[in-house]
Amino acid sequence: MKINPLIFRAYDIRGIYKKDIDESIFKKIGFVLGKKNQKFLVGHDIRKSGRKLAMALIEGLVTTGSRVFFCGKSSFGLCFFSGFKLKVDKTLFVTASHLPKEWNGLKINYGDGEPVSSKEIEKIRDKVLKIEKKEIKFKKPKFKKVNLKREYFETLLEKFPLLKEKKLKIVLDCGNGATSLVAPQIFKKFGFEVIELFCQPDSNFPNRNPEPTFEATRFLRERVLKEKADFGVAFDGDGDRGVIIDDKGRYLSGNQIGIILGRDILKETKNKKVVRTVSCSMAIDEELKRYGSKIIEVPVGHTFVISAVKRKKAILGIEESSHIVLPRYFLFDDAILIPLRIAEILIKEKKKLSKIVDKIKIYPFEEIIFGCPDEKKFEVVKSLAKKFKKEYKNVNTLDGVKVIFNFGWILIRASNTSPKIRLYIEAKNEGRLKFLKEKFSDILGDWIAKNSNQT
Known part of the structure; x- marks a missing residue:
């Protein structure tokens, strides 16, 4: 397959499987990323082509002498948590995130969870294109299989002790995506009353779009009202974004989620640095400045948000599309953290989520x-x-x-x-x-x- 340079995008690598990307390209990407004795963690989401592409990637990596851990089929959060715990040099997650089922791709993060920069992806692109026609004798995939699900669950339970104080009712919409592998178990371990919606992994995404838009969450919004739940959450295809539905069935934007989380975090800390993207609402600045926030503006994209949060030592990163970075827990944007922190706020404030939302200024x-x-x-x-x-x-x-x-x-x-x-x-x-x-x-x-x- 001829390599289309446009698969190398600002944040990651993405394309339609067998049209833009295939195993031969992923072998070369692995070969370019690999380095002798460096450690890599490889995982994939629930898409049909995930394992094949992951194995191709590993072939490229081991050909260079890299050491590889493989976590298999995984959610975004579990994969990057695994890489973090294993202290790898890079974590590689085969996913197309919120894109339709025909797509797949690759997210590349350093071991601490920070994504590689757009400039780094450009370098990877150039190196891959340089060896496009080069004959490379790839080694068979060799790796150590790992499963850190128990450690992941235990870490979350330790970080949110307040959640065991009250049994909240939540509607969980995993959209048949990768969070189906972990989210129901996590919330049940906290003692939530969990109503599951589309929580069986299915690479065809038969029930809704893997991007949790307003339209895609229609069933969730209806179910939250029907069940009289405290709130609902819908995750995207791989689990790096989660949108919240309040107890009145209202779809909360990334701006609203950011304001709710920001106000709560700013009350607890002397550090007032908050990163937001250029596409975020002016209401964020107005609402959070009441709590002394120092706003840092960055380009759109979770890569820019996470890098700025790390570099500036900020307490929160907000992207309008509902990528939220909570570095108190992890540097990578694990969407599981959003509903857990929202639940914690409801318990602390002893209020319905709709009452909190009603107090927030938001503009059309x-x-x-x-x-x-x-x-x-x-x-x-x-x-x-x-x-x-x-x-x-x-x-x-x-x-x-x-x-x-x-x-x-x-x-x-x-x-x-x-x-x-x-x-x-x-x-x-x-x-x-x-x-x-x-x-x-x-x-x-x-x-x-x-x-x-x-x-």
């Missing part, structure tokens, strides 16, 4: 996704940035192009993982939101069409 916000070919999307955004700098006073190009008004803002940025351009809009009221949405949707749509028609 919308995200609109436009399809755009991978080879065109960055050029479209670059052209718009040039145009907007001439037309508006307050333009931020930290990531994509953000135009800031006194009543709100818009952000246009190319997705680093999919052939899409995202338009984010936030305003102080619905009227202003509608104005910004109509104006910039038309502009973006026209520019995508214009660029797509060019050869």
Whole structure:
């Protein structure tokens, strides 16, 4: 298979299995990543191609003399916890996260959980392309099989002792993804009354989209109301994102989750550094500054959030898409931590989640996704940035192009993982939101069409 350089994205490696990626490419990726006597932990999510790609990756690694641990089929959190406990040099997780079943890919993190940088992925890409036609005699996969599930469970139980004080009722929607392997057991061990929804692993994701969007959580929202649960949680395909549904059946955004967690953590610590992405709500700054927060803004992407949390020694990292980093527990963004911390807050405050949500300021916000070919999307955004700098006073190009008004803002940025351009809009009221949405949707749509028609 000819290697498509576009599978090497800003945060990870992703493509459609047997179209963009296959075992031959993963052998070469393993060969490039490997180094004599370095230790690697390899795992995979529940996708059909996961084990085959993991074995190919291991072939490449052992050919270089690397030592490999293999945790097999795993959730995101369990895989990176295993690498952390084993003190490996890198943890490699074969997954396509929230993308459809046809996709697969690779997440590459250092042993402590920090993802490799986009520059590092570019170096990996260049090295793989350099050996694309080179004949390499790969060794058979050799590894030590490990299972640290018990240690993972015990660590979580130790970190959240308060949760045993009250039996909460939770609806758990694993979306037939990788968290099905661990989440029901974890919450039952804490003594929760657990109502399971789509908690059987199924690589076809038959019941909902592996990305837990508002539409995808319809059954969960209905079930939370029907069961009169304290709250519900829906995980994405691999378990690095979790969205919360409150007791009134409301879907909470990453901004709202970030504010709830941030207020609680800021009350407990003298360290006030909070990392958030450029796409996060202005409400985060307003709400958390009441507790003395020092906001650090970074580009969109969990890689940038985690790296900044580590570098700046921050107490919390927030991404609007519900990637949440809680370094008090782990540096990697294990979504299992989100509902556990939410439950802890409910017990401490002795309040319903809806009462806490009602107290949070939140502004009208919308995200609109436009399809755009991978080879065109960055050029479209670059052209718009040039145009907007001439037309508006307050333009931020930290990531994509953000135009800031006194009543709100818009952000246009190319997705680093999919052939899409995202338009984010936030305003102080619905009227202003509608104005910004109509104006910039038309502009973006026209520019995508214009660029797509060019050869």
